[in-house]
Structure formats: C-alpha cells, structure tokens
Amino acid sequence: GAVVSQHPSWVICKSGTSVKIECRSLDFQATTMFWYRQFPKQSLMLMATSNEGSKATYEQGVEKDKFLINHASLTLSTLTVTSAHPEDSSFYICSAVTSGADTQYFGPGTRLTVL
C-alpha cells in the first residue's frame, strides 16, 4: 500500500517550453500533496503544498507563476514548469499524505533537463 507514482520519470526539453509532471497516489486518497526539488548531492527543498480542491501554498522564494500546481482530485497533482530554463533542471519529487495520517509517501521522482 501507499504507492505514489510520478510521470514522466525523466524529461528533456528545450528552453522556453513548458513541462508538466504528474503525481498520483495509486492506492489511497491524498488530501495533501507536496512538491520538492532536489539538487545534486543536496537535500530536498519544499516548493509547495497542495490540498485537493484549493490553491497551492508556495514556500518563500518559489515563483508561483513559474511552477504551476494543480491538485484537482484526491489522487492526482500536477506540477507545470512554465517557460523552462536550464537553471530549472533538477530532480522533482512529490509526496502525498492522507487525512489523519502522519507519514508522507514519496514518488520516484522526475529528472528534468532543460537544454
């Protein structure tokens, strides 16, 4: 149980294009999902918290217009990197929790490379 998937697992795009990353909870309803960014050999940096049906809460320094988050259902959240640039290249990881639970379950991550 508690499986979280991400798609795609890796993506390469040209500078200026937009990329959408999906995060799905496969066997539970995720009332809250989190999006993290991880640079090489560094820890996870929380980008935003999204609750189903409401606007995401972004951490300080994260551009909400650049990193669009949608949590339209209890099993799906999407992160869209708009007008991507090489500095957006990173490993993006989502996690999910269900109401009343205390443990986050993580997706396998998506490696984004912007050329």
Place this chain on the structure above:
Amino acid sequence: AQSVAQPEDQVNVAEGNPLTVKCTYSVSGNPYLFWYVQYPNRGLQFLLKYITGDNLVKGSYGFEAEFNKSQTSFHLKKPSALVSDSALYFCAVRDQTGGFKTIFGAGTRLFVKA
C-alpha cells in the same frame, strides 16, 4: 523554527559491522521524526518514524532509531550492515502542531564495504 542536522556527510562501515547515522533536531513543540533512504535517481523510501511511545523504534530492513528527548537526537542504527544498505539517508522532523510541513536534513551518504 524547525531544523534538522545530520553532522556527517558520509559514513563508512564494513559489512557485518554495526552502523550509526546521526541526526539531531530542533522544534518548538513535540516532534514527529522520520528516517528515509534514497537510492540513486529514485524518490525517498520510508524507513521508520517516531510519533510517541517507546523511544526505540524499529523499521524496515532491520533498521532502528532511538529517540532521545534530552539530547534532541534520533540516530539511525543497524546491528549488522549490508553492502546493499549503501545509499543516501535523510532524517526529517515535523512539529506535531505545525501541520504537515516537514524539514529534511542534508542527508548522509552511507558506504558499506564488503
């Protein structure tokens, strides 16, 4: 403010020997404490957690951790290391009164040598 410190960037241990990965934390209230493991190009896998109760927590793959409130520590341990334990380990803390926001340590890379 919440914070987590993993003082060692890397831990080296021989297979069969006990291992310890250190973690100290700071929260304003009571902590939820977690250990996660990450293999290359993968997401984080949950190992164990401390919420309340017994200070010694047992988790996946033979790992355990001891919550020490006076030292604000939550060190990860395993009696006998395996080569396959080589990975990146993250300690994480959440304030029980602060919602789900979780702070992660910088990570400790564990190398187990055969």
